[in-house]
Amino acid sequence: MSRPLWAPWRVEYIRGEKEEGCFLCRMFAESTDRENLILLRGEFCAVLMNRFPYNSGHLMIAPYRHIAGIDELTPDESIEMDLLTARSISVLREVMDPQGFNVGINLGQAAGAGLEDHLHRHLVPRWVGDTNFMPVMSDTRVVPEALLETYDLLVTNVEAGRSAPG
Numbered sequence: 307m308s309r310p311l312w313a314p315w316r317v318e319y320i321r322g323e324k325e326e327g328c329f330l331c332r333m334f335a336e337s338t339d340r341e342n343l344i345l346l347r348g349e350f351c352a353v354l355m356n357r358f359p360y361n362s363g364h365l366m367i368a369p370y371r372h373i374a375g376i377d378e379l380t381p382d383e384s385i386e387m388d389l390l391t392a393r394s395i396s397v398l399r400e401v402m403d404p405q406g407f408n409v410g411i412n413l414g415q416a417a418g419a420g421l422e423d424h425l426h427r428h429l430v431p432r433w434v435g436d437t438n439f440m441p442v443m444s445d446t447r448v449v450p451e452a453l454l455e456t457y458d459l460l461v462t463n464v465e466a467g468r469s470a471p472g
Contacts, residue, residue, distance in 0.1 A: 330424045346464045350383040368426035404431035
């Protein structure tokens with residue numbers, strides 16, 4: 307018996323009007339961190355959840371400055387981006403117990419960047435067996451937890467600095 311699988315958050319992205327300007331710059335200028343899924347604000351960069359995740363706990367680390375390339379980062383931005391990535395991995399390990407991670411940056415449209423002009427690093431927790439036929443057959447991903455539930459789970463741990471490196 308077939309059963310429908312609902313992923314209603316995806317239709318907002320697919321059908322919705324694309325925001326003019328940079329959504330990261332807008333969110334960083336606002337003070338509504340929970341609404342914008344910003345988990346942590348550093349001095350030069352922030353950690354935020356991907357609103358259209360590949361997996362539960364899919365995070366992005368981005369500098370506040372609107373730059374497109376790694377080669378444009380200042381040394382301080384580069385160091386903080388790496389430290390926030392390491393801190394986020396530690397928190398995700400503690401809170402969600404993933405078995406691996408994909409960490410990467412898509413530079414340019416040809417590399418798959420949906421947002422080309424504002425550099426951001428993706429951090430995707432992975433579990434054995436989390437990839438199945440859904441993305442291949444129907445461009446649908448099964449994310450087992452609501453975004454704000456994941457936000458609430460992660461934000462307390464990130465703010466507390468649990469498992470912070472060094």
